[in-house]
Amino acid sequence: MHKPTLLRRARPGAPLAPTDAEAQAPAAAPLVALPPLRAPLEAPRFSAAVATGARLILQSRALLFLMLAVAALVAVAAAQLPGSFPAAVGRAVLGITLGLFAALRGIDGRSRHAAFWVGMGLSPTGLELGAVGLDLGAMALAWGLPGLLGVDVMGAPALWGGLGLLVYGVAAGTRSSAPSEALRLPRMLGVTLGAVGAAVVTDLTGLGTTDAVLQWVFGLTALSGLLLRLGLAHRCPASAAGRGRARPTYLISALAGLLAVPILGAQQPGDLEARSGVQQLGTLYVPGGGSGASGALWWAAPGEAPRRLPMRGGFPAVDEHPSGLVSWRRVDPVHHSAPLLAHALGSKVGAAELWAQREAASVDGVRLADGQIVECPGRAWGPDQRPHWVSDDGLQAEALDASGQRWHLDADGCRPVDAAAVRR
Amino acid sequence: MSAIEVEGLSLGRSLRGVSFHLPAGSCSAVIGANGAGKSTLLGLLAGALRPDTGRARCGGPVAYLPEGLGLDGLLRVEAAVALLSGLPGWEPAVGGALLERFGLDPKARIGALSMGQRTRLGVALTLGRRARTYLLDDPFLGLDPMAQVIVERAISERAAEATVLLGCQHAAAAERLCDHLLLLRAGALLWCAPVDAWRARYRRLRVSGPVDVQAALGALVVHLEPQGGGTVVLVDDPAGMAERQLRVAGARVDEQALPLDELLLWVSA
Numbered sequence: 001m002h003k004p005t006l007l008r009r010a011r012p013g014a015p016l017a018p019t020d021a022e023a024q025a026p027a028a029a030p031l032v033a034l035p036p037l038r039a040p041l042e043a044p045r046f047s048a049a050v051a052t053g054a055r056l057i058l059q060s061r062a063l064l065f066l067m068l069a070v071a072a073l074v075a076v077a078a079a080q081l082p083g084s085f086p087a088a089v090g091r092a093v094l095g096i097t098l099g100l101f102a103a104l105r106g107i108d109g110r111s112r113h114a115a116f117w118v119g120m121g122l123s124p125t126g127l128e129l130g131a132v133g134l135d136l137g138a139m140a141l142a143w144g145l146p147g148l149l150g151v152d153v154m155g156a157p158a159l160w161g162g163l164g165l166l167v168y169g170v171a172a173g174t175r176s177s178a179p180s181e182a183l184r185l186p187r188m189l190g191v192t193l194g195a196v197g198a199a200v201v202t203d204l205t206g207l208g209t210t211d212a213v214l215q216w217v218f219g220l221t222a223l224s225g226l227l228l229r230l231g232l233a234h235r236c237p238a239s240a241a242g243r244g245r246a247r248p249t250y251l252i253s254a255l256a257g258l259l260a261v262p263i264l265g266a267q268q269p270g271d272l273e274a275r276s277g278v279q280q281l282g283t284l285y286v287p288g289g290g291s292g293a294s295g296a297l298w299w300a301a302p303g304e305a306p307r308r309l310p311m312r313g314g315f316p317a318v319d320e321h322p323s324g325l326v327s328w329r330r331v332d333p334v335h336h337s338a339p340l341l342a343h344a345l346g347s348k349v350g351a352a353e354l355w356a357q358r359e360a361a362s363v364d365g366v367r368l369a370d371g372q373i374v375e376c377p378g379r380a381w382g383p384d385q386r387p388h389w390v391s392d393d394g395l396q397a398e399a400l401d402a403s404g405q406r407w408h409l410d411a412d413g414c415r416p417v418d419a420a421a422v423r424r
Numbered sequence: 425m426s427a428i429e430v431e432g433l434s435l436g437r438s439l440r441g442v443s444f445h446l447p448a449g450s451c452s453a454v455i456g457a458n459g460a461g462k463s464t465l466l467g468l469l470a471g472a473l474r475p476d477t478g479r480a481r482c483g484g485p486v487a488y489l490p491e492g493l494g495l496d497g498l499l500r501v502e503a504a505v506a507l508l509s510g511l512p513g514w515e516p517a518v519g520g521a522l523l524e525r526f527g528l529d530p531k532a533r534i535g536a537l538s539m540g541q542r543t544r545l546g547v548a549l550t551l552g553r554r555a556r557t558y559l560l561d562d563p564f565l566g567l568d569p570m571a572q573v574i575v576e577r578a579i580s581e582r583a584a585e586a587t588v589l590l591g592c593q594h595a596a597a598a599e600r601l602c603d604h605l606l607l608l609r610a611g612a613l614l615w616c617a618p619v620d621a622w623r624a625r626y627r628r629l630r631v632s633g634p635v636d637v638q639a640a641l642g643a644l645v646v647h648l649e650p651q652g653g654g655t656v657v658l659v660d661d662p663a664g665m666a667e668r669q670l671r672v673a674g675a676r677v678d679e680q681a682l683p684l685d686e687l688l689l690w691v692s693a
Contacts, residue, residue: 042512043485052507059507060498113496116546119470119488120511120553235474 049122053130056117061108064101065138071097072142075153079146091153095160098142102164105135106171106225107181107188114233128233132172132226139164162218169222170195172229173253187250194254195221202257207264207308209295216264216292217257224256269298269306323394324369327386366409369394376407376414427557427587428452428469433478437611438464441478444616446604448483451583453590453598455688456608462591463491465608466561469589483587485513487555491562491591493546497535501528501545508549519552525574539566547575551582558582561591576601595685605684607691614691619684625662626691628682631655635675641666647690656680658690 044052058065071094078090118124143161146153170191174184199217203210228249298306321327365375366387376399387397387409396410398417406417427448432441439461446452454462467473469480470488495504505523508514523530526544534542543565550560563579564572579588580601592598598605599619607615615622626646631637632654638645641659644666648657659666670677 044511048511052511055507056496056499059500059503060496113494115467115470115472115490116488116494116549118472119486119490119559120508121485122511124471 043121044123046123046126049117049124049126050130050133052117052122053127054134055130056113056127057105057131057134061105064104068097068101068138068142072145076146076149076151079151079153087153094142094146094153098139098160098164099167101142102135102139102167103171103188106168107174107184123234125230125234128230132229135168136165139168162215166195166218166222169225170253171225173221173225174250175229176232176247177250191221191225191250191254194251195257198255198257198260202260202264205261205264207261207294207296208267212264212293212295213260216260220256220259221253225253228253264294264296267294267296269300321387321390321394321397323390323392325387325390325394325397326367327365327397327399365414366397368396368409368411370411372411374409374411374414376401376409427483428589429479429481430465430469431479433465433468433480434476435464435468435473436476439468439475440611442608442611442613443478444606444613446587446589448587449583449585450604451580451588451590451602452604452606453592453602454606454608455592455595455598459610460608461611462608463561464611466490466559466589466591470559482559483556485555486557486559487513487550487553488559489546489550489561489563492539492565493534493542495534495542495546497533499534500530501532501534501537502530504534504545504549505530508553511553513554515552515554519548522548522552522574522578526571540568540571543567544571544575547578551578556586558586558588559591560588562593563590564592564594564597572597595688596683599684607688622684622687625660626682626687627659627661627666628680628686629657629659629666629670630678630680631657631670631675633675635670635673637670637675640669640673640675658682658687 075090075094078086078093081087114124114127117127140161143164171184171188173191174187177187178184195218198221199214202208202217203213207213208216232247232249296308298308300306365373367373387399389398391397396408399407399409401407408415408417426445427450428444428446430445431443433443434440442461442465454465456462464473466488467490468475469482470486470490472488472490501523505519508519509516523545526541526548528537528541528545528548534545537545543563544567547560547563550558550563558579560579563575567575576597579590582588583601588602590598590602603618605615605617605619605622606613630651637648637655637657641657644659644661646658646660648655650656657666667677667679
């Protein structure tokens with residue numbers, strides 16, 4: 001083993017301490033008159049940690065928050081200008097800024113800088129909760145501000161909000177996986193790919209509509225990322241600082257979306273019920289389009305338990321209007337999916353027979369806001385796939401069928417618009 | 425009564441089964457080479473890291489200065505002070521006096537400060553807080569001699585009424601300030617004892633005359649090397665037998681000063 005040589009002093013008798021500096025410093029009097037220690041000493045509360053976590057982020061990342069606020073105001077102002085171009089630019093500015101903010105703040109798990117405050121007795125989970133709360137609050141404000149001002153900026157606000165939350169959650173899930181943001185970035189991309197893969201797998205199961213699958217998979221991914229961030233703040237507050245272990249916990253976030261399969265699989269038939277055509281082949285359960293619902297259609301042949309219908313290819317579509325009116329359609333099911341449908345129904349009705357009854361099996365219809373169900377048997381709605389007009393009270397609607405004929409739906413039924421009985 | 429109790433503390437490869445007790449009111453220093461586990465040990469004691477096994481207990485409340493301060497570089501000095509002053513235990517008189525003495529610009533961003541200035545700020549923020557235990561990881565990092573004196577004095581004043589544990593590369597400063605020393609090597613604790621115990625155990629002797637030093641001292645030799653017609657030998661000699669054995673063998677022996685940093689270089693090598 002290599003042994004170092006003994007040290008020699010450059011000048012024999014050289015002092016150990018910096019005596020020149022000591023001579024310059026006031027020697028006799030204490031530097032600071034320390035007050036006597038009083039007991040008991042208080043430990044900081046959890047709420048103090050939350051507040052400190054939020055204030056830390058606000059003061060050190062003020063520019064990022066300012067950028068988000070400016071983008072929201074620009075989008076609102078642009079939406080007030082004439083023409084569609086300024087509004088589109090404003091929307092793009094807000095959307096990009098929101099995504100950028102979410103990514104930067106999510107991936108910015110600066111636990112190295114939390115060590116000082118944790119060492120001062122502040123709860124690491126409280127610190128992280130304050131930071132996450134501030135981030136999500138700022139995103140919600142930027143996302144909801146246009147709506148509060150009565151301006152439609154986002155176009156599809158739920159989509160933008162969901163994407164922002166997804167990006168934040170995915171990035172947050174990589175905390176403690178590496179000591180720097182640059183090293184966390186590939187892990188963030190890995191989690192994103194994992195979430196997309198989980199969405200594809202879940203969609204292939206046919207347990208829910210694509211919308212429902214994306215909501216559940218991406219929601220679970222984002223939620224797991226946030227929970228991982230908060231949990232790891234407690235478990236290993238400074239692990240991303242290069243001390244302690246880098247943990248591959250982000251893999252949990254990448255795979256969390258697969259939980260959507262059992263969740264969707266456990267859902268039961270919706271509360272809506274429509275009878276399928278005049279020949280009464282069975283009962284079709286049509287769920288509402290609420291958040292979290294699988295959107296699955298259920299079929300019950302007479303005397304049998306309801307069975308979930310297959311979802312592939314956008315086969316069923318259910319839309320919920322803000323007024324409370326719910327519309328649904330099955331996209332020419334027999335024509336496209338007769339064998340599949342026959343298998344799903346488990347009935348003895350063969351594909352050929354279903355083909356023959358195609359018109360009868362078409363159950364495009366609506367549930368009015370007052371709960372009454374109105375169908376247009378034998379009428380497949382056109383390219384809109386939903387009513388093109390709905391009254392504010394949700395009690396009347398109009399739809400185009402495939403031939404371009406307008407149909408009016410209200411409590412009295414489904415009639416051509418030019419029929420004498422149509423009321424407005 | 426122990427103020428710091430550590431039992432079988434391990435974390436990955438950084439720290440392996442470390443155990444020690446330090447009495448209340450003591451001032452101690454953890455010393456060792458880079459990567460020996462000093463910062464990991466202090467981080468575990470402060471709660472900034474969680475151990476794989478073992479446990480650590482500090483008499484609280486604790487004030488902790490991480491290595492290199494560990495505050496966000498985008499934060500301003502005054503903002504850090506304002507945040508800390510909102511927490512229980514902050515003493516504006518002490519913290520303010522230290523900040524003033526260190527001449528730090530309150531408007532400056534922490535990331536724009538030099539290493540020494542960041543260390544000064546960290547020391548002021550940490551010692552400005554009333555605590556029962558102070559954990560200071562490399563509180564002399566990048567300090568100029570004047571600042572080093574001020575910091576050493578402030579630490580010694582705090583040490584008079586609280587327990588202090590330093591993580592430190594400056595063995596000389598540790599020797600001046602502390603009454604206990606802990607030596608870490610590759611994550612393992614080699615030594616935890618009062619400073620006097622070091623002095624009583626290791627000695628540096630200059631030997632001249634026609635004598636085979638290695639043969640005369642045997643296992644007592646830690647290191648020897650020829651120097652200026654004689655031999656300088658470092659001995660691990662708690663019983664004080666080396667000098668007598670050399671004289672019996674016909675050698676002339678002079679004891680030389682053995683600075684702690686030199687001793688540590690050897691013991692931790």
